[in-house]
Amino acid sequence: MQAKFRPLAIAAAIVLVQAALVAFFAWPSLRTAPRDLPVVVTGPAGAAVAAELRQKVPGGFEITTVADPAAADRALRDREAYAAFVTGPTGVTLHVASAASPAVASLLTQQAQGAVVDVVPVDADDPRGSGLASAFLPIVLTSMVAGIVLTLTVASRTGRLAGVAAYATLAGLAGAWVLHQGYDILPGDYLASAGALALLALAVSATLAGLGTALGQAGLGVGALLVFLVGNPLSAVASAPELLPQPWGAIGQLLPPGAGATLLRSAAYFDGAGGAAAAWTLTAWAAVGLLLLAAPMRRRPAATPEPADETPALAPADA
Structure with a gap:
């Protein structure tokens, strides 16, 4: 490569690397959505809530039914689930653990139609994490x-x-x-x-x-x-x-x-x-x-020089 084109080639290569980094770093954020997100349901209408979740977001939630609200909160504190849908006579109460993921808590809270209880809240001085x-x-x-x-x-x-x-x-x-x-x-x-x-x-x-x-x-x-x-x-x-x-x-x-x-x-x-x-x-x-x-690295043995051929050269035969 001619010297005068080398700076341009280096600049182009760096820009390509930069573009790849920007694309790779931005890609996860642009594709954010629940995928087998662990949640629990409880109460008399728990099965109906689970069916509704599966219908609204197919494949979005991994749903487990637990016995009561105490078991639901225990699942949040043990990091076995990100949220709990607790059903009762007054409707559905959403329990979240924002400390596990403020993003998940915010996502579910925005869609909640009833009361929301933060069982394990994120620190008050860093509310969005x-x-x-x-x-x-x-x-x-x-x-x-x-x-x-x-x-x-x-x-x-x-x-x-x-x-x-x-x-x-x-x-x-x-x-x-x-x-x-x-x-x-x-x-x-x-x-x-x-x-x-x-x-x-x-x-x-x-x-x-x-x-x-x-x-x-x-x-x-x-x-x-x-x-x-x-x-x-x-x-x-x-x-x-x-x-x-x-x-x-x-x-x-x-x-x-x-x-x-x-x-x-x-x-x-x-x-x-x-x-x-x-x-x-x-x-x-x-x-x-x-x-x-x-671990010590194994060194390759040094090459042993071949012994010189000490056989005396034969003189050319007389014609």
Whole structure:
């Protein structure tokens, strides 16, 4: 390629990447709708409400019938459902857990025809959950940066392991402090939230550092692709996995950002309920990254030079 066309080619390539990122990040939000969203119904008219939901939004809800309103609220507190339709003599009362997903609660509340009860409300200082969602991306990005910088600047595996462990611990404590004490938008136990954020930071930074150690710059690229390009838009931190097109919502929960968002909500609002799968997912990512960091790479044996042929050359025969 001629030198004078190189700047134009670089600019065009960057614009193509930008367009792909914009399309991929905007796509989940534009396709938001209930898809097998777990809800419960109860009361004498519960079956009729369930039938109406299935008719209005085919495939939108995964409906379970429970015994009474207490069981319905228990399902919300255990993160087994996002909402409950409690029927009684005066009609249908909608019970929601906005802490699990402000977007789901808002969506169902707008369509409710009766009273609405918020069983597990989101923090009053962050009523739409936008503060928590906005603060989540910087934690993921700085964890990526930590893994990349440690890979590029620290030569020894032991040093990288120590750096990842120190970063994850401090990131969890500092991130939770800002959200708890600084902005007061995250309720619940401080150490539980700090532990959730530390596990997320460890999963991301160890994955980047491990892949970078094992595969070099290509590994860093793969890690960034998984965590940022794929994991972040599918994390559903501002909505819910069941609002994203499937199977992408489920896939997002298998990646660190999605699992981290779920675990943080469980730790902050639900005393850990519904967070076991997310915790195991993050632990698996962290374990793989740490193993890649700790396991010595097998070096290829140096090529052994072939011995020189010491047979004396024959003199040409006389004619």
